Amino acid sequence: MKEYKIILFDLDGTLSDPKIGITKSVQHALRKMGIIEADLDKLECFIGPPLQASFHEYYCFDEKNTKIAIEFYRERFKEKGMYENELYEGIPELLSSLKDYGYKLVIATSKPTEFSEQILEYFQIDKYFDLVIGSNLDGTRTSKTEIIQYILDKYNEHSADEFIMIGDREHDIIGAINTGIDSIGAAYGYGSHEELKRSHPTYMASNVQEIKDLLVRDMGTGSSSQYQEMHGYR
Numbered sequence: 001m002k003e004y005k006i007i008l009f010d011l012d013g014t015l016s017d018p019k020i021g022i023t024k025s026v027q028h029a030l031r032k033m034g035i036i037e038a039d040l041d042k043l044e045c046f047i048g049p050p051l052q053a054s055f056h057e058y059y060c061f062d063e064k065n066t067k068i069a070i071e072f073y074r075e076r077f078k079e080k081g082m083y084e085n086e087l088y089e090g091i092p093e094l095l096s097s098l099k100d101y102g103y104k105l106v107i108a109t110s111k112p113t114e115f116s117e118q119i120l121e122y123f124q125i126d127k128y129f130d131l132v133i134g135s136n137l138d139g140t141r142t143s144k145t146e147i148i149q150y151i152l153d154k155y156n157e158h159s160a161d162e163f164i165m166i167g168d169r170e171h172d173i174i175g176a177i178n179t180g181i182d183s184i185g186a187a188y189g190y191g192s193h194e195e196l197k198r199s200h201p202t203y204m205a206s207n208v209q210e211i212k213d214l215l216v217r218d219m220g221t222g223s224s225s226q227y228q229e230m231h232g233y234r
Contacts (some may be wrong), residue, residue: 001214002161002182007098008151010144010167011109011116011134012047013189015091016123021077021084022047029072035059047190048169050110050135050142067139082119088188090208095128097216104155107132108147108165108175144175152179164202166211167191173199184211 012018023043030037037043046054055061055069098105105128109116113134120126133151135142141150148165155163165176168189173196176183184203185196196204205211 001217002164004103004164004182004215005158005162006104006106006151006155006164007215008106008108008148008163008165008176008181010048010165010169010172010186011107011111011119013168013191014166014172014186015125016085016087016119018047018082018085019044019190021081024084025073025077025081028076029055029069030059032072033059033061033065033069044190048110048167049171052139052142070139077115082115083122085119085122087123087125088208090212092125094208094212095125097212099128101216103215104130106130106151107134108144108151108167108172109134110142110144110147110171111135112137144171145178148175148179148181152181164215166205168196170195170199173201176201184214186211 009015012022023040023046026043026046027037027040045058051070051073052066055066061069095105107116107120107129111134113132114137116134117126117132120129120132131151131154133147135147141147152160152163160180163181165172165181165183166186167173167183168186169191173183173185177200182202184205185201187193187196187204187206188208203214205214
């Protein structure tokens with residue numbers, strides 16, 4: 001494995017399970033738009049991608065109605081949705097180990113930066129991150145490619161091969177590929193294993209411990225080279 005120095009983390013579906021907060025906030029927005037969706041499982045597709053893309057793709061909203069729906073979504077999300085959320089098991093320990101190992105940690109999420117910072121503070125893991133980059137509340141900088149490139153520009157003293165992106169959806173992996181950095185597909189999140197494999201991550205991790213095994217070579221269950229050989233990843 002390369003000697004990475006900066007690790008980029010997606011937030012939703014990678015560090016935390018935000019299903020209840022996101023799907024109920026989408027449900028609230030749809031109801032305000034005259035659409036009743038009782039099954040929260042059908043709204044899992046909203047976890048990860050930018051809201052602009054999801055409202056358009058799954059409900060065929062035009063630009064005007066998408067903006068209105070996002071405002072309705074944020075009504076509920078700001079009040080309670082962001083707190084209907086829980087960290088995946090082992091995340092605080094993973095972040096602590098990565099910091100001890102000397103990595104710089106950065107959040108790279110399509111969620112607005114303002115909300116992301118509040119969530120990290122709520123879970124008391126904000127201390128582990130050197131930088132938090134998300135989308136803007138005005139709807140700009142929403143694609144993962146834009147977000148990752150913004151981070152690379154911030155750390156322009158580092159070469160691309162010193163970065164790695166960790167995320168659970170194809171958007172994370174495609175954003176990494178588009179910006180020339182490596183990636184780890186977090187297969188325990190909301191992107192299916194097939195979705196992640198199809199987007200060609202550099203590595204795959206089935207759980208939080210496997211991320212640690214890949215990146216913290218003297219503290220995991222084995223060396224990263226042994227792990228890659230065992231699982232057939234390059």
